[in-house]
Amino acid sequence: MQRPAIQAVSSASQRRGQLKALYRLMANCRLCPRTCGIGRLAGEEGVCKSGVRPMVASATLHHGEEPPISGAGGSGTVFLSGCNMKCVFCQNYPISQLGVGNVMHAGELARRMLALQKNGAENINFVTPTHFAAQAAHAVYLARRKGLSIPIVWNSSGYESVEALKLLAGFVEIYLCDYRYATPELAKLYSAAEDYPSVVEPAIHEMLRQVGYFEGKCGVIIRHLCLPGHLEETRKILGRILCEFGAGMPVSFMSQFFPAHKSAQYPEISRKLDDDEKEAAWEVLAQSGLENGWTQEDFA
Numbered sequence: 001m002q003r004p005a006i007q008a009v010s011s012a013s014q015r016r017g018q019l020k021a022l023y024r025l026m027a028n029c030r031l032c033p034r035t036c037g038i039g040r041l042a043g044e045e046g047v048c049k050s051g052v053r054p055m056v057a058s059a060t061l062h063h064g065e066e067p068p069i070s071g072a073g074g075s076g077t078v079f080l081s082g083c084n085m086k087c088v089f090c091q092n093y094p095i096s097q098l099g100v101g102n103v104m105h106a107g108e109l110a111r112r113m114l115a116l117q118k119n120g121a122e123n124i125n126f127v128t129p130t131h132f133a134a135q136a137a138h139a140v141y142l143a144r145r146k147g148l149s150i151p152i153v154w155n156s157s158g159y160e161s162v163e164a165l166k167l168l169a170g171f172v173e174i175y176l177c178d179y180r181y182a183t184p185e186l187a188k189l190y191s192a193a194e195d196y197p198s199v200v201e202p203a204i205h206e207m208l209r210q211v212g213y214f215e216g217k218c219g220v221i222i223r224h225l226c227l228p229g230h231l232e233e234t235r236k237i238l239g240r241i242l243c244e245f246g247a248g249m250p251v252s253f254m255s256q257f258f259p260a261h262k263s264a265q266y267p268e269i270s271r272k273l274d275d276d277e278k279e280a281a282w283e284v285l286a287q288s289g290l291e292n293g294w295t296q297e298d299f300a
């Protein structure tokens with residue numbers, strides 16, 4: 001797939017227009033596919049249990065991302081609290097589900113981002129930002145005006161609304177997007193998001209429209225985490241990626257699942273992948289026809 005023509009640099013007024021539109025999506029919230037319809041601007045909370053100000057669990061340098069994301073200096077990782085997914089195996093569940101974090105203004109978040117840049121961060125990596133899309137973009141806008149020059153990474157579950165993503169154009173340079181499920185029943189069982197398979201592909205198409213395949217310091221990377229006992233789901237997902245996005249689509253293939261949060265209630269995923277399963281998963285990847293990307297062994 002060809003990289004799209006470089007987007008014209010938006011004017012400050014265009015960016016402000018995008019920000020206003022993003023905040024307006026929270027009035028009867030449809031910032032994500034849950035479309036809760038509640039008044040977040042008036043203090044109501046929907047499925048993500050998030051308010052109008054960003055809530056941040058941590059902002060630190062992280063060296064364990066994909067090699068081009070971590071780089072030499074580390075990725076300036078900003079963990080946003082809450083989540084619009086309800087994954088029973090979430091490894092970050094204290095942050096995503098239990099509300100660990102601090103509420104702050106977008107200006108304070110912008111200052112944290114600038115501090116990460118000063119400390120050598122290669123980029124600003126928003127982890128699980130979907131439900132705070134307006135606030136994260138707002139912080140980017142403020143930080144850019146104060147000298148933030150490193151790329152913005154949108155490290156997302158893929159459970160995104162195309163309407164909101166369109167408004168992020170120009171705020172985000174790298175989309176690091178999960179493809180978790182191709183089967184609605186699994187998406188419902190493990191993440192209470194039956195529509196995930198119908199949502200994730202349009203979302204990735206919009207990301208690709210904005211920034212193309214990952215190359216250098218810009219573009220889309222799809223992440224896939226293999227679940228124990230679900231090799232066929234992995235095969236199906238890789239097939240969908242090949243069919244929908246092409247053989248050159250960069251894919252980060254992860255096999256380091258470990259059971260967390262409520263995994264113990266689901267015996268089939270209450271364990272790590274064993275060595276045979278990992279080998280079988282890598283074989284599925286090798287046979288998939290996908291040509292670009294990384295496996296966990298390539299990480300720091």
Ligand code: SF4
Binds near residue numbers: 031
């Ligand atoms: S961002 Fe939160 S409140 Fe808004 S639609 Fe999604 S889950 Fe609901």
